[in-house]
Amino acid sequence: MKIPKYVCAFKGKDFLNTQDFSQEEITQVLDAAKDLKEKFKSRVETPYLAGRTLFMFFYNRSLRTRNSFEAGVYQLGGHAHFLSPQDVYTPTLPEDMVPYKTESISDVARVLSRYGNAIAIRIYGDAAKWVIGRGHRVIEEFARWADVPVFNMEDDLYHPFQALADIMAAREAEPKLQGKKFVVSYAYSGGLKPLAVPQSEVLITTQFGMDVVLAHPKGFELEDSVINAAKENTDRYGGSFKVVNDMKKAFEGADFVYPKAWSPKQFVPPYSKTVDKEGASAYQGKFKDWITTRELLDVTNKAYYMHCGPADRGQEVTNEVLDAYDRSLYFDEAENRLHAQKAVMAMLMG
Amino acid sequence: MKIPKYVCAFKGKDFLNTQDFSQEEITQVLDAAKDLKEKFKSRVETPYLAGRTLFMFFYNRSLRTRNSFEAGVYQLGGHAHFLSPQDVYTPTLPEDMVPYKTESISDVARVLSRYGNAIAIRIYGDAAKWVIGRGHRVIEEFARWADVPVFNMEDDLYHPFQALADIMAAREAEPKLQGKKFVVSYAYSGGLKPLAVPQSEVLITTQFGMDVVLAHPKGFELEDSVINAAKENTDRYGGSFKVVNDMKKAFEGADFVYPKAWSPKQFVPPYSKTVDKEGASAYQGKFKDWITTRELLDVTNKAYYMHCGPADRGQEVTNEVLDAYDRSLYFDEAENRLHAQKAVMAMLMG
């Protein structure tokens, strides 16, 4: 077996945010993902992580992330442990310790570093107490103490593997992304959702030099640090970035649309003293007209429809769009999770 | 390594109900199971599913099914994901969707089809809201949308892998099944149990041309469709099928007895407007004398005792029978789950 050059290429790095990597590095990841996807489809064996163990902590539910990581590391010859916080002594930040139920992340990260080869974490929402950034701090704390790579499987700020899978799907649809209009838009949902996906989408698309429009009602602003990073990306990689408050206007002439719910941050710390879920829900409820319909897609430039899944049918998007729109990348994005994650694992854990 | 001819023999088919296969096809499965059982015992490696992933959804508890599938696919070189509904966004029929807790089966089936090679589901009872047939509809919905084989690990109508393991155990005990009397009998339990096992037993035994007697108190009728299919089996494969309401009379001269609890269907939809668990329990409580004792076995033709397990001791069967009866197939049936399932996986997922 010939080991591809990308195996071990980024050995020892963490993968917490796409923004920690340059466009060139992300492109290397996507090339590796393409190679692994082709090998998967043609049933070529890829045991690049034989004997390697991945520890996965899921503080939140997951279908795509869990199954694509577990199947992915197995397809690379490795093995994943599925860890629910209730099955272990919940790994916890120093200020959140509860005797006999929690264990310090510093201990957990150091112990697992002796048994295996990478630690992956998903944490946001209730699990991170709805304090924006707390979930990300949990993952940073793991990264601080672990001797092995740490992967962000979605926290309250970023969902970097989703961004990888999405840009991969966009490139498969349109090989040349520069000059293409990519719309990241709010779409209504009754549920409370983190900022992770829209923030990572804005970051990855500006990193690839696209003309990026972020559309949302007032009150749904992303973090300033993300907005600033997106602008810096346009300085570095070309393209453009602007924010508008009108879904339809944003969709006009778009080549890609990514309409997805997130929640207004003024109802949760640090922007509010308390977590006001009712307030957030009530505020969201004013924007039920931010729904992706067939008619809305007609104003685009035959845009590709994108969503990380699961999409809230009848809220974020109509069934008609989800089941019958012929330029939907919905399942391709999900599929690419597998290949993008295998690429990162092979490059960092190998 | 020489790959046996049965690997891939039924590629792409689902396995939802033994009745979807002919006697000849089921015999091919049993022959494959025999080969795999011998290889397991003599420690011959059988990596026929190397690199293949099985997704297992358990809406209900399981000891035999979960462990035999997980160990089985591993012994074939593959890997199983154990998925609890609470760990994912519960895959759900369109009419049962709960925002942010469920995801449509159509999406789940299509996403997982891109990551791996088969989907297996167990769902009955509370998980299927005690509406007879709803659990089976969940599995059919998976089969409708999945691009990979779907396996029924027991629903509210059928338990086809149990039937396979059982007919395999019966054939090991008596190579010639034709002309043998096989009794599927109700036996008392305080618990509410689905129709799956008795229905699959009636179907598989009539498919093998046995003289089949179904014994139960009034009110414990199986589904008409199953009764009709059993009769059609006798037309096609010989043997006979009749229904009686007397446990002892049924046992007289029997070569095999399969006394097992299920619940009366007139207390649940669609046969009742509501789910009346108390009514069902109270009705069942009248039939505590439907218990398998040593004395009852004395009226048989030295019958083999069969049960899918776990048997309710002191209700369905006495401890004496379960622990000391020398013609019990109880553990052989459990053992054969492993080999029968490995055969189906090798034939369908390979």
Add this chain to the structure above:
Amino acid sequence: MKIPKYVCAFKGKDFLNTQDFSQEEITQVLDAAKDLKEKFKSRVETPYLAGRTLFMFFYNRSLRTRNSFEAGVYQLGGHAHFLSPQDVYTPTLPEDMVPYKTESISDVARVLSRYGNAIAIRIYGDAAKWVIGRGHRVIEEFARWADVPVFNMEDDLYHPFQALADIMAAREAEPKLQGKKFVVSYAYSGGLKPLAVPQSEVLITTQFGMDVVLAHPKGFELEDSVINAAKENTDRYGGSFKVVNDMKKAFEGADFVYPKAWSPKQFVPPYSKTVDKEGASAYQGKFKDWITTRELLDVTNKAYYMHCGPADRGQEVTNEVLDAYDRSLYFDEAENRLHAQKAVMAMLMG
């Protein structure tokens, strides 16, 4: 690949208590663990358990045990099933059966023996109803019925794999253990904890001929059977064993200290009619000064600090000791769980 001689050396034995093995046999285990540790670090493949399945039942939470067993058997080429009692019909002693929720251990052990190659169980505390010895009886019941080796992953009497990892870490720190002073001491915690760790530490250290001092307040006596076995060990293997009621006096001149919480047994059956958790907590609360501090370590002979983890920070031990003491074996003990368990698995399951 050359198979080491230790593979299969103890084929068919159970591993329930280190005391079931002689010093010579334990030394063989430690030598195998050393070999496996070196091979792990130099990335030599060790597929000595290819095709073998380990069933793990966790009635209690676990970080180290679960992950070291699951990663360990995978590194040996095998596969582990993680089984929560709620996912199966809880395996239960005859007197604790609850219809439709539990299954007899005798059945579970016999069924799983047909699917795989070893059964491992963790059970203590609430899961064993706080009746001292009931957890151990559960494991003995598995061992009675299983045809495959049974492993004790910690019950209410013993934690033999912890003892193995600990004596391995001690030997790495000080190759000659004879003549060294080893202190097993009570240390305060608000939580209710089993006797397993201190009992297994007293047993393994006396088995290796050390000068062992057990220190605890009155009321924290270990089981008489353990005290007697420890004394017998000194007769057989040299060294000494005594019990004192003063933490500081015990620490004086010590080469190793193992300060760890357990709970006073007079508040639980069979030493009390009922389980009096409040009484036990209140009694424990009198001994908050039994904490391991930097000052206390100063009276030792530059002792190595040991603890099975997770240590209760600010109760059993100060953060300063846990994070900055330079002769702490805390993470080495955790690490050695992996290698000691791999050794036992290779010797018993192989």
